[in-house]
Amino acid sequence: MRLQGRHVILSLVLFAFGFLIAFSYQHTKNQSEVIQLSEQEWEKDFYYRQQLIQLEEKNRELVHEVENLRQEINLFEEDLGEREVTIKDYVEEKKKLQLLTGELPIKGPGVKVTLRDADYIPAEENVNQYIVHDRHMQLVINELFSAGAKAIAINGQRIYKDSYVTCIGPVVSVDGNQHPAPFIIEAVGEPETLRVSLELTNGVLDILVNDNIEVEIGNKDKIEMDARIS
Structure with a gap:
């Protein structure tokens, strides 16, 4: 009777261990099936990733270009402002000379x-x-x-x-x-x-x-x- 009891206990342990192994295998199999991608899907994923990388690189180039253009515009505006001041000074000087020479009424x-x-x-x-x-x-x-x-x-x-x-x-x-x-x-x-x-x-x-x-x-x-x- 003692030997039979031990056999029952050992059978239960083995059964439980087998169940755990089977469950773990089935779970792993299911997970593998979920994340497994076909070759066509891998190609699409790789293509989209490459497109994203290219777009990000292009975006960085455009941001850099915009910054350069902004700086050029600022320099142009500064130069234009200085020219406007210079032209205004020339006009005022011309007007003064015209008044002195009598070309304008006063x-x-x-x-x-x-x-x-x-x-x-x-x-x-x-x-x-x-x-x-x-x-x-x-x-x-x-x-x-x-x-x-x-x-x-x-x-x-x-x-x-x-x-x-x-x-x-x-x-x-x-x-x-x-x-x-x-x-x-x-x-x-x-x-x-x-x-x-x-x-x-x-x-x-x-x-x-x-x-x-x-x-x-x-x-x-x-x-x-x-x-x-x-």
Whole structure:
């Protein structure tokens, strides 16, 4: 009986062990069947993987290209901005030159300088020492331009880069047009700057007064001058 009992126990153990082996084999077989792929499916998988790798590489190339283009655009925009500033400066400079040469009309505040011959001329003195000469007006014109005047006119006649002022007896000729005294010189510019420049100690005003010229200087809110007629 003891031997038979042992046989039963051993039979049960072997049965259980066999069952486990069979179950494990069946499970492994099932798993193998699930993950097993046919040759055609492997080829498809390999093809798609290759396509994905190529797309990722192409994407990296495009990202790099976009970054390079972005940098080129930034450089182009910076260069264009600098050129716009330069062109704007050229346009402003051209406009200033055109104003000085009289090619454009101009208006704005400025100063009015009136030069008159002396009221009293002693009989024993030379009359030429008491009247306004072309050098007096040229002195005023040069000082006004040096002080920043944008345009100047004598008795309403605008002065240009090639203008000439000469004395003809008691009158002054400006570009061939004669003007009698008093001579009114108008200048477009910053009024206070122009006045201070004329009134400097030992400057233009003192020279004129020492030459017996009567001088009157005043500000004007608006001075208009036409463009040069070709």
